[in-house]
Amino acid sequence: MKYSKILPVVVVPLLLVITSTIAYFTINKNWSYEISTYIIFLFTALYILFFERIIPLKPHWEAKKNELWSDLKHLILSASLFDALGKTASLAIVIYLQQFFSTPFKVWNDLPFIIVIIIATILSELLPYFYHRISHIGNSNSLYSWFLWKIHSIHHLPTSLNWFKTSWIHPINIFLNTTLKMVPLLFLGFNDSIIFLVVVTHIVIAYISHANIKTKTGFLDYLITTPQIHHFHHSLILVEAKNFGNITPFWDLIFGTYYNRKGAVNQIGVIKNHIPFPKEKNYIHQLLFPFLKSSKKKVTTKHILNKS
Numbered sequence: 276m277k278y279s280k281i282l283p284v285v286v287v288p289l290l291l292v293i294t295s296t297i298a299y300f301t302i303n304k305n306w307s308y309e310i311s312t313y314i315i316f317l318f319t320a321l322y323i324l325f326f327e328r329i330i331p332l333k334p335h336w337e338a339k340k341n342e343l344w345s346d347l348k349h350l351i352l353s354a355s356l357f358d359a360l361g362k363t364a365s366l367a368i369v370i371y372l373q374q375f376f377s378t379p380f381k382v383w384n385d386l387p388f389i390i391v392i393i394i395a396t397i398l399s400e401l402l403p404y405f406y407h408r409i410s411h412i413g414n415s416n417s418l419y420s421w422f423l424w425k426i427h428s429i430h431h432l433p434t435s436l437n438w439f440k441t442s443w444i445h446p447i448n449i450f451l452n453t454t455l456k457m458v459p460l461l462f463l464g465f466n467d468s469i470i471f472l473v474v475v476t477h478i479v480i481a482y483i484s485h486a487n488i489k490t491k492t493g494f495l496d497y498l499i500t501t502p503q504i505h506h507f508h509h510s511l512i513l514v515e516a517k518n519f520g521n522i523t524p525f526w527d528l529i530f531g532t533y534y535n536r537k538g539a540v541n542q543i544g545v546i547k548n549h550i551p552f553p554k555e556k557n558y559i560h561q562l563l564f565p566f567l568k569s570s571k572k573k574v575t576t577k578h579i580l581n582k583s
Contacts, residue, residue: 282330283491287483287501290322294479298472308471315475323438323486332502332539336435336487346439348558354442354449361453368454369461383465395460395469396476397525402455404526407519410448425565431509432555434544437487445565452521473522480522496535499523504535509543 294315301311331337338346383391413424429445456477460470484505492501500520508518517534520527527533545552553560 279330282326283489286326286330286488287490287492287495290319290479290483291499293322294319294475298475301471302468308467312471312475312478316478319479319482320438323482323488327437327487330489332487332489332506333435336437338437338439342555343439345556345558346442349444350439350442352558353444353446357446357450358453361450362457364450365454365457365461368458372462381464383463383469391465391469392472395465395473396522398459398463399456399473399477400520400522400526402459403452403521404519404530406451406455407521408532411516411519422565428545428552429561429564431543431545432552432561434542434555435487436485436506436509436543438482438485441482441485445561447565456521477522497524497528503539504533506540506543507534507536510540511542511544511546515540 297311297315297318300306301308327337383394386394407427409420410423410427412420413428414420426445426448430443430448433440433443456473457470460473465473480500484500484502486502488502490502492503495501496504500518500522504518504524507515510516515534515536517532518524518527519532524533553564
């Protein structure tokens, strides 16, 4: 049908335009940042769930009723709660650090607003990019590396992607990711409007990049983390399992970890390699997994730091 050709092209840009418009009016009309953030989150959720029904990328990836309880546990207990704790910890860290730096950063006031947004977005991605990339090394001979991989592996347990699977993330993972994103923004003196825009951009792109929606994003694949490139990050094929940027592939392009090709990812998940990964429905085991003793046998995990 005609709409089936048009919708994949417009579905991502349209979401960005609508949510950007809400953010624009929030700043210019002095609306509550907190309320607007929730509005953007809820709108993004409904938008993605609607288009996952209309133009699904893979019908067998649709959200299933028997997985809903596990999905909600991750959304409410892991993602929402520890994201808030990460923001609180970030503020505490910055307040402490500012005791040793008396001169605030005022350079942002002299730059065009759009330039400051771009700079803030790129800077906010730097530490999470390296944290994300290091978490994928999974060297079983290193306690530190193995611990980080076990934390992050929870996000890669699902064998399907959709709106709900975005929140499948260990509390420690979301806490560290949020803290590493927020501390540079707060410490470098970006104002609340810029931080609000970075936060809502992260929300929108994080959820759309995991969506089970057929998309044709073209040049956007080089600007933001689209479903096209992020799905490859979850691939079982090691050469495809790159793209560590959460909002933008900027640092992937800089450091050579960007991957894309025509077509969609085939299979996703984790390569077991005799590792007793938690079952998808066992939330408690997933929480405890990083702290449980597992085989020290040398393995090749699903995600290996590609040094090429």
